[in-house]
Amino acid sequence: MSDTVLSRLIAELAGGRIRVVDLTQTLSPDFPQIVLPPEMGQAWPFRIEEASRYDARGPGWYWNNFSCSEHTGTHFDAPIHWISGRHLPDNATDTIAADKFVAPACVLDCSRQAAADADFLLTVDFLRQWERRHGRIAPGSWVLMRTDWSKRTDPVAYQNIDETGQHTPGPNTDAVRFLVEERGVLGFGSEAIGTDAGQAFHLKPPYPCHYYMHGSGRFGLQCLTNLDLLPPVGAVLIAAPLKIKEGSGSPLRVLALVPQTAPASAAPRAARKAIKRSSVRKRRK
C-alpha cells in the first residue's frame, strides 16, 4: 500500500495511536424516549419482537423485527425536523451530502455546571471563554455539549421530570445564534434527550437550538454518551444517519476518532481505560 493519508490513518488506527470511541447509547426497550403531552403525536420507544430463535419459527437462525421513532436513542436531527428548516434544500436524511457525516468536533465541558444546575444554559460567555483556552471554533465543526448526563443510567434521573416538565441542560438562544451565525458550525450535540434544554419551551423562541440550527441547515445529535473520553478539540466524528426517504432524523451509531496525543484533558492512560469501559457500558436492563 502506498503512503497516502488513508493508509497512514489505517496504520495509526492499527497501532492504537488513533482510537475509536463509541458515542452511542445501546438501543434498548428500556431507554427512555422523549415525552410530549399525551394528546400529541408521540415518538415510539425502541421495541423489538423476535421473529425466530433457532426454533420452529426459523430452525437455524435468530433474528428480530424492531420498531422505533426517527428520534429514538442516540439519534441525528435533520433540518427538515423543524418547521424553520422545512423549505431548505437537501434538508432530509436522504438528501444531505454524505461528506457532512465526517467532521471535527469541539467538546465543551459543562459537566460541573450541569451537576450544580440541571437547568444549566450554555451562554456566549462560556463559548468565548472556551475559545480563549482551545481556540476558535472552526466552521463545519460539531459542537458537543458534555454534561455527563449520560452517566445517569437510571431512566428516572436521566429524564429528570417533575410537575413543571423536564430539567436537562442545553444552550440558550444567544449561544445558538452565535454558533450558527458567527461560527458556522455543522451542528450541535448533547448527552440529554434533546439538543435543547428540558425547559427550552419557555425560551424565546421555544426550542432555540432546534429553531436556529435546523433553520439554517445545521444538524443535531442527542443522547450521546462517552463525551468525557473526547479531547476539547482534535476528535473527528463519523455520524451518518440511515438513508430514510424524507427522513427527519434517524438513530445512528456515532463514532469518534481520537488521536492519543490529543491536547489537554484526554491523557492516554485515562482514555485507554475509558475506551475499555465504553465497550462494556450498558444501560439498566
Place this chain on the structure above:
Amino acid sequence: MTRPLLRSPRKNPILRTRLPTLPPSARSRVALGLTAAAARGRFELQVCRDCGTVQYPPREACRACLSARLDWRAQDGTGELVSETTLRHSHELFFRERMPWRLGLVKLDSGPLIVAHLHGDCAAPPSRVRVRAHLDRAGQAALVALPDKDTPHMADDRELRELTCDPKFRKVLVTDAKTPLGRVLVEALVAAGADLVWAGEAEPWKRPPGYERIKALPQVAIVPLDVTNSRAVKELAGEIGGRIDILINTADHHRNFGIAARDGVETARAEMDVNYFGLLRLAQEFAPALRARGADGQSSAVAWVNVLSVFALSNFPPHGTYSASQAAALSLSQCLRAELAPAGVRVVNVFPGPIDDEWSQTLPPPKIAPVRLAADIVAALRGGAEDVYPGDVAEDWLNRWRDNPKALERELAAMPQP
C-alpha cells in the same frame, strides 16, 4: 359458623403440584341458558309464557303444559332447604379430591326443587336459604345455597371458595398501577386481604398524582411492566409468573378520536398496541404458569381479569378507534378464556362505561368513578360471574345491545360529536 381462613403454610417444594381437574361440564344447549345468566352474576330459570310454571332443570318444553314458549327470567332464589347429604365418595376426580362435599335439596319459593352445593353455614333442614348461580371451575353454572342471612367470614367457606376467585390470601398482579383505576384497585385489593399485590409500572419517569401512596403499602411491590415491551413482559413472567394467582390487566390506551378527527394511524396503533397486543403479550407469557397452578392448594391460580370497555360491544364513534381496539381485545379474551378453561382459571371481562378520567372528560355524566369500578372488580372476584357491566351506563348499553344491536348502532351514531 365459618372458620376464618388462615394463611396457608408455605408449599412443600418436594411435592408435585396437583394438576387442575374440573367438575363435570357437559351441558345441553338449553341448559347453557343457566350458564349465560350466571356469567353475568344472575340466577335465571325458564318460565313458561303460557302457564307461568318456573322449571328446573332447563328443558325444551314446559314440564306442566308442554309449551315451547319459555323465557329465561331472573329469580330471587329464596327457598327452603328440605334435605341435605354429605358426599364422601365420587367417581368425578374434581369432587373426589375435595371430599367431603355437602349438597342439599332446596324447594324454591317459585316452585322447582333443585340440587345445590350447600354453604357450611346453612342450618340443618328445614331452614331458609338463598340460592345463587355461580360459575364453577368448569365455567358452567352451578347452584349454591347460602344461609338466608350473611354470616361472619362466609366467603371463607371451603365449598364457596371453590366457586369464587376471592383475592383474600392471594397474590395479584395489576398490570398498570398508574392509571386512575390501577391506583385505587391496588388499594382495594390490599383492603380485600390480598397477600401481595405486584403493581406494574411503565415509564417510571412519569409520576401521576396519588401514585406515591400505593408505593408505601407494605403488601405492594412495584414491578417494571410495559405491555408494549415484549421483552419486559417475558422477563417479569419469568420472575413472578409462577406465583401469580390473579392477574388484572388494567393497561389501557384511550384517545378520543373517530376516523376523520385524527390524521394517520399512530393513535389507533398505540391503542391496539396496548389494548390488543398488550393483552396478547401478557397472555402468551403469563397464562402458561397460571394454567399449571389451577389447583395449587387453598390459594391457587384462579382468575384473569380484563378491564375492557362497553365500547367493545358496539362502536362509539367519538371514540371510534378506541372502540375498535376494545372489540379486538374482547375477541382475544374469548380465546384466552378457552385456553385457560381446562385449568379452571376464570377469565373475567369487565365492561365499564366511560370512566371519570381525563380521556372521558368531555362526556356528560354519569361516568363511573375509578374507586367504584375497583370495588366492582373486587366484588366480581368474590362472586361467580365472568362478564361484569359496572355502573348505570354499562348496564344500559348492555340491555340496549341485547335487545337490538342494530338500534344501539344507530343510537350511538346519532350521538353528538364532542
